[in-house]
Amino acid sequence: MIEVKGLTKSFKDVHALKGISFKVPKGEVLGLLGENGAGKTTTLRILATMLKPTKGTAILSGHDILKNQQAVRREIGILFGGESGLYDRLTARENIAYYAELNDISKEEIKERIDYLTKILDMEEYIDRRVGKFSKGMKQKVAIARSIVHNPPIMLFDEPTSGLDVTAARTIHSFIEECRKEGKTVIFSSHSMVEVEKLCERVAIIHKGNIIEEGSIEELKIKYNKNLEDLFVE
Ligand code: ATP
Numbered sequence: 001m002i003e004v005k006g007l008t009k010s011f012k013d014v015h016a017l018k019g020i021s022f023k024v025p026k027g028e029v030l031g032l033l034g035e036n037g038a039g040k041t042t043t044l045r046i047l048a049t050m051l052k053p054t055k056g057t058a059i060l061s062g063h064d065i066l067k068n069q070q071a072v073r074r075e076i077g078i079l080f081g082g083e084s085g086l087y088d089r090l091t092a093r094e095n096i097a098y099y100a101e102l103n104d105i106s107k108e109e110i111k112e113r114i115d116y117l118t119k120i121l122d123m124e125e126y127i128d129r130r131v132g133k134f135s136k137g138m139k140q141k142v143a144i145a146r147s148i149v150h151n152p153p154i155m156l157f158d159e160p161t162s163g164l165d166v167t168a169a170r171t172i173h174s175f176i177e178e179c180r181k182e183g184k185t186v187i188f189s190s191h192s193m194v195e196v197e198k199l200c201e202r203v204a205i206i207h208k209g210n211i212i213e214e215g216s217i218e219e220l221k222i223k224y225n226k227n228l229e230d231l232f233v234e
Pocket of ligand 1: 016035
């Protein structure tokens with residue numbers, strides 16, 4: 001479903017990615033774990049076709065990121081950490097609809113999807129209010145709805161819980177669980193081994209632009225004598 005083939009990315013003399021390769025089969029949740037500056041965001045931005053690699057490529061649902069960006073974008077939902085990127089002066093519904101329109105979804109389908117997402121994310125009370133005064137948790141739900149409004153089979157989460165309080169982080173965790181149950185293919189980047197252990201079947205550890213370990217949580221536990229925290233010290 002996702003095949004990353006020898007991705008290299010240099011920003012002038014900063015070699016952010018040094019030829020990484022990995023595969024994520026359909027329906028699997030892969031944790032991409034690494035410290036600050038390891039190359040997680042660069043990897044996910046390349047997969048999301050927001051950034052061009054220096055060398056290498058990736059195939060998502062059979063589409064090459066270098067050859068068919070439009071098709072790749074239709075296949076993916078993206079949820080980044082930090083700022084939600086929502087427009088404060090628009091209502092929650094308008095924010096989601098705006099993003100859906102960029103994805104070429106018909107007006108009728110947008111309405112149906114937003115009604116459905118409002119219900120499952122419990123946003124009825126505030127879906128038609130401007131997001132400017134929303135709490136972090138409320139904004140996070142709107143950002144989630146926006147990221148899946150086109151019902152993509154692949155989700156890319158870049159440190160989606162960074163800077164969030166416990167309640168908002170829980171919302172994200174249950175959303176990732178939900179994605180897994182629905183059979184979506186997920187890459188989820190994080191600094192936290194604890195978080196990755198909780199949510200992912202497999203983990204790839206990225207360090208200074210290289211994948212230094214890859215395997216199931218169980219395999220890595222055996223290899224490192226259960227002390228996965230030792231393997232990854234922030
Ligand atoms: P963090 O957890 O801090 O987000 P990360 O693992 O996501 O870290 P990246 O953001 O991918 O790491 O950065 C990898 C390296 O590439 C870092 O050394 C970073 O400074 C560098 N880098 C990333 N984007 C740029 C850019 N636009 N210009 C120059 N260097 C960059």
